[in-house]
Each structure stands twice: as C-alpha cells, then as structure tokens.
Amino acid sequence: MSTGTSSATAGTDSAPALDIVGLTKTFVGGHALRDVDLRIGAGEVHALLGENGSGKSTLIKTLSGFHRPDPGASIRIGGEELVTGSAASSYALGARFVHQDLGLVEDCSVSDNLAFGPGFPTRFGTIRGRAARARAARALESVGVEVDPDRHVGRLSPAQKTGVAVARALLDDESSPVHLLVLDEPTARLPEHEVEALLEIVGRVSARGIGVLYVTHRLDEVFAVATAATVLRDGVRMTTQPVAGLTRDSLLHHLLGAALEAQERPPLRSDPASEPALSVTGLGSESLHGIDLEVRPGEVVGVAGITGSGRDSLLGTVFGARHRDHGEVRVAGRRVGADRPDRAMAAGVAYVPAERKLEGCFVDLPARENIGFGSLRSLWRGAGLSRRREHDLATGWFERLDVRPRSGTERAMSTFSGGNQQKIVYGKWFERQPVLFLLDEPTQGVDVGAKAELHRALFEAAERGAAVLVSSSDTEELIAVCDRVLVLRVGELVEELVGDEISAHALTRACLGIEPDQASDLMEVMESEGDPADLRHPHLTTDPPDHPVDDRSDRAAVGSLEGDLR
Numbered sequence: 001m002s003t004g005t006s007s008a009t010a011g012t013d014s015a016p017a018l019d020i021v022g023l024t025k026t027f028v029g030g031h032a033l034r035d036v037d038l039r040i041g042a043g044e045v046h047a048l049l050g051e052n053g054s055g056k057s058t059l060i061k062t063l064s065g066f067h068r069p070d071p072g073a074s075i076r077i078g079g080e081e082l083v084t085g086s087a088a089s090s091y092a093l094g095a096r097f098v099h100q101d102l103g104l105v106e107d108c109s110v111s112d113n114l115a116f117g118p119g120f121p122t123r124f125g126t127i128r129g130r131a132a133r134a135r136a137a138r139a140l141e142s143v144g145v146e147v148d149p150d151r152h153v154g155r156l157s158p159a160q161k162t163g164v165a166v167a168r169a170l171l172d173d174e175s176s177p178v179h180l181l182v183l184d185e186p187t188a189r190l191p192e193h194e195v196e197a198l199l200e201i202v203g204r205v206s207a208r209g210i211g212v213l214y215v216t217h218r219l220d221e222v223f224a225v226a227t228a229a230t231v232l233r234d235g236v237r238m239t240t241q242p243v244a245g246l247t248r249d250s251l252l253h254h255l256l257g258a259a260l261e262a263q264e265r266p267p268l269r270s271d272p273a274s275e276p277a278l279s280v281t282g283l284g285s286e287s288l289h290g291i292d293l294e295v296r297p298g299e300v301v302g303v304a305g306i307t308g309s310g311r312d313s314l315l316g317t318v319f320g321a322r323h324r325d326h327g328e329v330r331v332a333g334r335r336v337g338a339d340r341p342d343r344a345m346a347a348g349v350a351y352v353p354a355e356r357k358l359e360g361c362f363v364d365l366p367a368r369e370n371i372g373f374g375s376l377r378s379l380w381r382g383a384g385l386s387r388r389r390e391h392d393l394a395t396g397w398f399e400r401l402d403v404r405p406r407s408g409t410e411r412a413m414s415t416f417s418g419g420n421q422q423k424i425v426y427g428k429w430f431e432r433q434p435v436l437f438l439l440d441e442p443t444q445g446v447d448v449g450a451k452a453e454l455h456r457a458l459f460e461a462a463e464r465g466a467a468v469l470v471s472s473s474d475t476e477e478l479i480a481v482c483d484r485v486l487v488l489r490v491g492e493l494v495e496e497l498v499g500d501e502i503s504a505h506a507l508t509r510a511c512l513g514i515e516p517d518q519a520s521d522l523m524e525v526m527e528s529e530g531d532p533a534d535l536r537h538p539h540l541t542t543d544p545p546d547h548p549v550d551d552r553s554d555r556a557a558v559g560s561l562e563g564d565l566r
C-alpha cells in the first residue's frame with residue numbers, strides 16, 4: 001500500500017540515490033514487506049521508522065543483497081538496477097551499510113580498521129604505514145571525525161566509533177562513487193550527549209550528494225536530521241512525508257495508529273526502613289572502584305555514566321557474569337559469591353544484558369525454549385520437560401508483551417526482530433518473579449510502543465515489591481522510570497540524583513563532572529535545545545489525530561496495545 005507523497009525529493013537532476021518500486025518479501029510464516037515503494041534523492045536524509053517487526057531490517061537486508069525479494073520488485077541504486085540477492089551488485093552500484101554492530105576491531109588502530117577492507121598500501125611487499133595513516137586521516141576528515149588514526153578503536157567514544165565506521169563505508173567514494181549510505185539505528189548505543197556529533201557526520205555525508213537512509217526509533221532525530229520520513233507498519237508503507245509537514249504527534253500516529261501522551265511514574269512504593277533487596281559494598285574490578293549501593297524492594301534505581309565510567313560493566317559484575325576482584329554483593333540479605341551467576345539467580349536475581357544476542361538468549365532455539373529456560377524446574381514433569389506447559393508459558397508471555405508474530409512461539413529467536421527478541425528475553429525473566437532486576441540498556445532497539453509496554457511491566461514488578469537497577473545510556477528513559485539515579489565517573493560512584501532532581505540537565509552535568517555552580521553555560525545551551533524530560537514516558541490514548549491519516553493497517557494490534565496500557 002502506498003500513501004502520501006510518492007517522493008519527498010523534488011527538483012533534483014541527478015538520479016535518485018534509491019528508487020524502490022513494489023518491494024515484497026515473504027518468509028515462511030508471512031509477509032515481512034508488502035508492495036513497498038521508497039525513493040531517496042541524492043543528498044537527501046530519509047528517515048525510516050516503524051515498530052519492531054515492521055520490516056525495516058528486511059528492507060535493508062534486501063538492499064544489501066542478503067535477502068532476495070519476491071519477484072516483481074524493482075530496486076535502482078544511483079539509477080542502476082540492482083541484481084537482487086547479490087551483495088556484489090549492491091556494492092558495485094554504490095550502496096554502503098553501517099549496522100548497529102559496527103564491525104570494527106577494537107584492539108586495532110583506526111588506521112588499521114580503515115585498511116582491512118581495501119587493503120594496506122604497500123611498496124616492495126612492505127606495508128606503508130604512513131600512507132595508510134594519511135589515507136585514514138583523509139577519510140576521517142571527509143566526514144568530520146576528529147580522531148588520531150593511530151588511536152586504538154577500543155579507546156574511542158561510541159560516536160567516534162560510529163564515525164570511523166561511516167568513514168570506512170565511504171572510503172572508496174572517489175574511485176567508485178557511493179550513492180546510498182544506510183545507517184541502521186546509528187544512535188541506539190550512543191549516550192545523549194554524543195548524538196549531536198553523529199548527526200553532524202550525517203549532515204556532512206548528505207552534503208556530498210550521498211542519499212542517506214536513516215533507520216531510527218528516536219523521533220527527535222527525525223526532526224533533527226531528516227528531510228523526509230517513511231513509516232512502515234506490519235511490512236506496509238503507511239506514509240512518506242517531508243519532515244517539515246510532520247509533528248511528533250502525527251509521526252506517532254503513523255507509527256502506532258494512536259496518539260501518545262505523557263504517563264507519570266507511579267508513586268514510589270518502597271519503604272526506606274525495609275531491608276535492601278540489593279546491597280553492594282566495596283565492589284571493585286578492572287573498571288569499578290569501591291562501589292557501595294543499595295536498592296530497596298519497590299525502588300527503580302538508575303545508573304548513568306559516559307563511556308569509560310564503568311556504567312556498562314556494573315550490572316554484569318553485580319550479577320557475576322563479569323569478574324569482580326573484591327567487594328560483597330548481598331541479595332535479600334544473602335551473600336552471592338563472585339563469578340556465580342547461578343547463585344545470583346538462585347537468590348532471585350534477573351539479568352537482562354545489553355548484548356542480547358551474545359549473552360541474553362539462544363538465537364538458534366525456538367522462542368518457547370528461550371522463555372522456558374528461566375523456569376525449568378516448574379516445567380519438569382516426571383522424567384522430562386512438559387512441552388505443553390512450556391508452550392502455554394510462552395504463549396502467555398507472547399500475549400502479555402505483544403510479541404509479534406503472536407503465533408511464533410516455535411520460531412527460532414534469530415527470526416524475530418530486535419525489539420521482539422528483547423520482549424522474549426524479558427518474558428523469560430519475568431516468569432521467575434525475581435526479587436531484583438538488573439537491566440542493562442533495557443529498551444535498546446525497542447520501538448516507542450513496546451518501550452511503554454516494557455516500562456509498564458517493570459512498574460508492575462516494582463509495585464509487587466521487586467527492586468530494579470537499570471543501567472541506560474538513554475537519558476529520557478532514566479528520567480521516565482527512576483526514583484533515584486546513581487552517577488558513575490571513572491569507575492567511581494560520584495553522585496546520586498533523587499526524584500525531581502533527575503533531569504536531562506542534571507544527568508548531563510553529573511556525568512560530565514561539571515560542578516553545579518559551573519553549569520550555567522551547559523544549562524543555557526540545553527534550555528535553548530529543550531529538555532528531554534518534556535518527553536516523559538508515553539502511553540497510548542485513543543485521542544483522534546490532529547490530521548487526516550491513511551490508516552488501513554491492522555487496527556486490532558493497536559487495539560490490544562491500548563488495552564494493555566490502560
């Protein structure tokens with residue numbers, strides 16, 4: 001189905017960077033894309049949005065030659081017809097991709113990373129290091145990334161790493177022109193204060209006449225960087241519009257078929273006199289130094305910190321998935337030894353890691369088994385597992401968390417979209433009714449509607465008395481869900497923000513180590529740009545949209561989402 005303008009780009013003489021007509025892709029089990037048209041002009045930044053499972057990755061993978069679409073589609077890149085299913089054709093026509101997993105070798109220098117693809121310049125069989133560095137420096141400069149080519153990639157900030165990946169993607173632009181750059185959720189792993197640097201890089205790329213397909217779940221970025229936006233829902237293109245004609249509400253309506261409005265965090269249920277569900281004293285590791293913290297039943301406590309602060313290792317270390325050198329961890333008063341995730345689980349801890357595919361699930365096994373793994377004891381009947389019970393359990397969580405497709409409990413995890421995988425991982429842990437949730441980047445890659453559902457499930461768990469420790473690079477998320485936020489810098493816990501003190505200003509100031517009395521400049525800049533706290537946690541309403549919308553999609557799915565959220 002096609003609605004809205006057929007192209008948001010007009011008046012350009014050059015061939016469009018991308019011109020897709022009638023793209024359909026069917027997997028066993030249904031359509032991932034249905035008759036999608038998409039046109040991106042040279043130099044246009046085009047945002048692609050859609051709920052989890054709406055078909056964004058399938059579209060990208062079709063462009064890269066990984067998937068062969070159903071017969072009848074036409075895909076032109078830079079005016080030339082793509083040989084579908086051929087990665088070589090995609091590359092030759094000038095399509096380049098930067099995926100969420102950037103594919104950089106962290107232990108090697110920037111310059112080496114930029115040479116791995118095209119090869120190192122050599123003379124008489126010897127690598128010319130200086131020439132490699134000079135080439136790397138030019139490539140970095142062309143996208144506005146200021147890093148030393150000799151620096152190890154592992155020491156770069158997330159935005160710098162993404163910049164290096166973009167520079168690598170465009171490396172041979174001079175010899176073989178690049179027409180299209182596809183960025184798949186480039187800011188999903190970036191802390192708030194690094195997003196702007198990445199958006200500047202995108203601006204530079206488009207200024208070179210390269211069309212950019214920018215996939216994101218973050219609505220603010222659409223307005224900051226894109227000139228046009230396309231929304232997919234259940235594999236169908238709902239609309240393509242110039243961004244200038246969109247509002248946040250209208251975009252949400254296209255995405256979900258209903259408006260979103262602010263939802264307050266339920267009042268804190270924890271009793272300050274209760275025994276802590278989690279008590280950590282003197283925790284030390286390679287990246288953490290003398291961490292003391294407590295989380296009480298019913299509390300949602302956040303952890304904030306920039307790259308290198310230790311934020312991304314704290315929860316794994318508490319759980320025992322990462323090594324700790326010293327310190328004590330107690331769960332509901334019970335000591336949990338170092339490197340013993342099994343003991344932590346037995347004590348009632350649930351851990352959702354940031355690296356979902358590597359650490360959070362078994363990608364080749366069915367969703368049913370992935371959910372069942374968390375509760376093997378209760379599923380055991382006689383001499384074996386009760387498959388029927390496992391099926392009922394999985395079906396229950398699929399309904400509760402609106403995992404799509406609903407009938408997919410037997411499908412391998414790898415066939416679910418990223419957001420739906422995350423929901424399945426949550427289902428596994430929720431079933432255990434933990435006393436303590438440790439959540440690393442809990443809604444990374446999750447769409448706005450699903451995010452609201454997961455947050456709501458968390459609030460319910462907290463109301464039932466669970467303690468929650470959330471580590472997130474998403475400031476908006478910390479503001480929306482936390483009663484307190486602990487701020488880490490260089491491995492130490494340096495500040496605590498409580499209740500109304502939690503704001504984007506305060507979090508940025510504390511994470512960067514700016515003293516409150518020196519923060520006026522920062523405040524001025526942020527006030528002029530708006531505070532993400534204004535975008536509090538959304539939930540659905542049935543308010544009519546503020547504009548006419550072509551909305552022939554699956555209303556039943558939205559209806560059930562509304563039901564869940566009321």
Ligand SMILES: Nc1ncnc2c1ncn2[C@@H]1O[C@H](COP(=O)(O)OP(=O)(O)OP(=O)(O)O)[C@@H](O)[C@H]1O
Pocket residue numbers: 027028029031032050051052053054055056057058059404405414415416417418419420445447
């Ligand atoms: N290899 C596969 N086999 C079967 N179904 C698949 C496969 N890959 C994707 N799908 C299905 O196609 C649909 C679209 O998935 P896709 O990954 O493209 O969504 P998405 O919009 O990228 O989601 P997310 O935002 O969560 O990454 C989903 O229903 C998904 O389960």
